[in-house]
């Protein structure tokens with residue numbers, strides 16, 4: 001597939017073990033071109049999310065992909081953030097103490113980068129949002145034309161007709177910045193939400209892990225190293241022998257929408273059925 005035909009993707013991410021999986025899937029999907037990563041708090045604080053994004057690109061030998069650092073606070077400037085280090089480890093990547101990355105984030109903020117790319121390629125850029133929606137909401141606030149210029153926003157978030165994973169109502173990414181979620185879901189852009197009603201059906205089992213461990217691929221070996229803590233969390237929190245593939249599922253919805261079926265949401269956005 002020629003470069004021009006490949007769907008342009010920006011991943012807004014809070015790496016995060018399942019974020020690492022999604023980023024590796026994206027970098028290895030010939031259907032898409034990853035034109036940048038933007039970072040956000042969620043699984044870790046934003047500073048660490050940026051460090052991990054740069055580190056993951058170095059592991060994948062793709063330091064050519066720019067990283068733009070996102071917001072350190074919620075859209076309402078809230079600083080009391082819910083950080084899911086109990087799911088991903090205090091370093092966000094399974095407590096592996098990886099060395100600091102060599103590269104640096106670009107000077108632009110995540111919101112500015114999102115606006116710039118949407119303006120440069122109107123209707124052609126898909127944002128895959130894997131954390132709280134602060135950066136996307138800031139892009140909408142700073143450029144009212146952003147919803148028209150962005151091709152699609154694929155959101156890993158929400159719990160449609162099922163309980164949340166933070167409390168009976170809320171899923172972690174929406175809970176992380178509900179005001180930002182409100183701005184994004186009602187902005188009029190083409191929005192596709194992949195909720196935990198779907199991602200809880202997409203499980204990497206212990207047997208799948210064994211298969212992955214047998215692969216000689218460098219990225220498979222890397223993922224096996226960081227996945228231990230994610231498996232332990234799922235065993236304790238959900239009593240399952242496997243892990244939920246939240247972020248990779250959302251990424252795949254962007255790469256190949258025909259893998260899933262959709263239903264219409266209240267403000268015209270779609271979510272996976």
Ligand SMILES: O=c1[nH]cnc2c1ncn2[C@@H]1O[C@H](CO)[C@@H](O)[C@H]1O
Pocket residue numbers: 016018019043084087130165166171172173196246247
């Ligand atoms: O308490 C939690 N339970 C489950 N997943 C969580 C929790 N906190 C954060 N995540 C993270 O949020 C996304 C899905 O909601 C996933 O990226 C998951 O790793």
